[in-house]
Amino acid sequence: MKKIEISLGDQSKLLNLDAIENFTQKHTHYLDEALSKEKIYENSLGWLDIDEWAGEVALKRIQDKANEVRNDADVFVLIGVGGSNQAARAAISALPQENAPEILYAGNNLSADYMNKLLKALEGKSVYIDAIAKNFETIEPGVSFRVLRQYLEKRYGSGAAGRIAVTGTKGSSLYQLALDNGYTFFTFPENIGGRYSALCDVGLYPMAVAGIDIAKLVQGAKEMRERLSVEPAEENIAFRYAAYRNLLQQKDYRLEMMSFFEPRFYYFSRWWIQMLAESEGKDGKGVYPVVGNFSEDLHSIGQFVQEGRRMIFETFLDVTERDSSLIIAGDDKKDYFDYLEGNDLWNINKIALQSTFDAHDKGGIPCMKLTIPKLDEYYFGQMFYMFMFAVYLSGKMLKVNPFDQGGVEDYKKNMFKALGK
Numbered sequence: 301m302k303k304i305e306i307s308l309g310d311q312s313k314l315l316n317l318d319a320i321e322n323f324t325q326k327h328t329h330y331l332d333e334a335l336s337k338e339k340i341y342e343n344s345l346g347w348l349d350i351d352e353w354a355g356e357v358a359l360k361r362i363q364d365k366a367n368e369v370r371n372d373a374d375v376f377v378l379i380g381v382g383g384s385n386q387a388a389r390a391a392i393s394a395l396p397q398e399n400a401p402e403i404l405y406a407g408n409n410l411s412a413d414y415m416n417k418l419l420k421a422l423e424g425k426s427v428y429i430d431a432i433a434k435n436f437e438t439i440e441p442g443v444s445f446r447v448l449r450q451y452l453e454k455r456y457g458s459g460a461a462g463r464i465a466v467t468g469t470k471g472s473s474l475y476q477l478a479l480d481n482g483y484t485f486f487t488f489p490e491n492i493g494g495r496y497s498a499l500c501d502v503g504l505y506p507m508a509v510a511g512i513d514i515a516k517l518v519q520g521a522k523e524m525r526e527r528l529s530v531e532p533a534e535e536n537i538a539f540r541y542a543a544y545r546n547l548l549q550q551k552d553y554r555l556e557m558m559s560f561f562e563p564r565f566y567y568f569s570r571w572w573i574q575m576l577a578e579s580e581g582k583d584g585k586g587v588y589p590v591v592g593n594f595s596e597d598l599h600s601i602g603q604f605v606q607e608g609r610r611m612i613f614e615t616f617l618d619v620t621e622r623d624s625s626l627i628i629a630g631d632d633k634k635d636y637f638d639y640l641e642g643n644d645l646w647n648i649n650k651i652a653l654q655s656t657f658d659a660h661d662k663g664g665i666p667c668m669k670l671t672i673p674k675l676d677e678y679y680f681g682q683m684f685y686m687f688m689f690a691v692y693l694s695g696k697m698l699k700v701n702p703f704d705q706g707g708v709e710d711y712k713k714n715m716f717k718a719l720g721k
């Protein structure tokens with residue numbers, strides 16, 4: 301099986317080999333600590349051993365319920381925000397699925413216009429929902445669940461309960477609601493924070509409803525876990541990524557841009573943004589994660605990246621295997637694009653990536669590249685696990701707690717007060 305690899309452009313070598321080696325030596329023990337389920341974070345490490353929440357029994361239950369829903373649903377609405385929807389959305393929007401119900405999203409904003417349009421889009425269709433919330437106090441999923449639940453009750457009467465799944469912590473008010481009303485209940489593990497929840501009921505049930513092969517995805521994650529536990533720090537892909545970004549941060553680089561030329565990565569990059577922003581943005585520290593949705597964004601932010609203030613480093617995502625092809629046909633009209641005749645659009649896009657990487661690198665931007673052999677479930681599982689582990693290590697290197705996000709509460713408190721909670 302081909303491996304995901306990480307490589308550095310020439311500019312990243314401003315870190316120089318000695319600096320990387322020194323940093324690696326100094327922090328090697330972090331790798332052992334992270335692999336050993338260290339005590340200090342044990343209440344947040346439920347994702348570390350994948351079998352704890354995505355073992356055979358859990359996968360079977362998820363798949364059985366998902367098959368039932370897939371047999372009857374035209375539309376499946378995933379209600380959740382942040383860590384409660386990002387991983388599923390990332391996989392669903394990137395991976396091909398067959399005979400899938402339409403997947404719609406709610407609970408991730410408070411727009412009346414959005415909700416009205418969503419309700420309209422459900423008309424005449426067979427609708428199922430899953431409300432995902434760890435503590436079930438966040439307003440976005442809370443209010444959206446109420447609206448959609450009432451909609452289903454109005455449409456289906458007592459049949460509504462069979463169309464509702466909820467994913468919450470045992471003992472929460474969402475759990476009680478499920479018990480009282482006969483909704484299907486999935487577990488949001490107490491020992492997994494929202495943004496680390498790709499590989500448990502939270503992420504896997506919506507993915508399975510969408511027709512994603514969750515067994516393959518989990519297998520990919522497990523094999524990445526094995527790989528990370530045997531690779532020494534200097535070769536360890538997660539450790540290296542974490543080390544490079546910390547070294548660059550020490551050199552005052554303030555922004556990391558995840559750059560990709562495949563729009564299917566857009567929601568994956570949103571997942572990655574939350575991983576890093578909530579895990580590292582605290583105590584006045586952190587690298588601000590941003591996205592380069594190329595080639596489109598080359599025509600907006602490309603100028604700044606190439607010649608603007610030196611504070612950005614980039615992590616490119618590059619998929620090796622061609623999974624789509626469109627040959628540019630000849631044409632007798634004079635549009636002056638004949639030089640592209642016979643070329644594959646897939647190939648042109650690939651050339652755009654390499655040309656951009658080289659231009660940015662030569663322009664003084666430290667660039668890393670993650671080469672992903674194929675865009676499928678297996679490698680998606682690998683990327684989820686690799687990044688979760690790397691973010692954990694990176695937070696340790698930065699000396700912040702990678703599992704809390706106390707800062708998010710401030711605006712919520714203001715809102716609760718303004719709304720009379």
Ligand SMILES: O=P(O)(O)OC[C@H]1O[C@](O)(CO)[C@@H](O)[C@@H]1O
Nearest residue numbers: 382383384433434435438494708
């Ligand atoms: O599942 P919940 O509790 O609604 O939280 C959703 C998201 O909101 C946050 O708590 C931030 O407000 C994230 O950390 C979390 O992923």
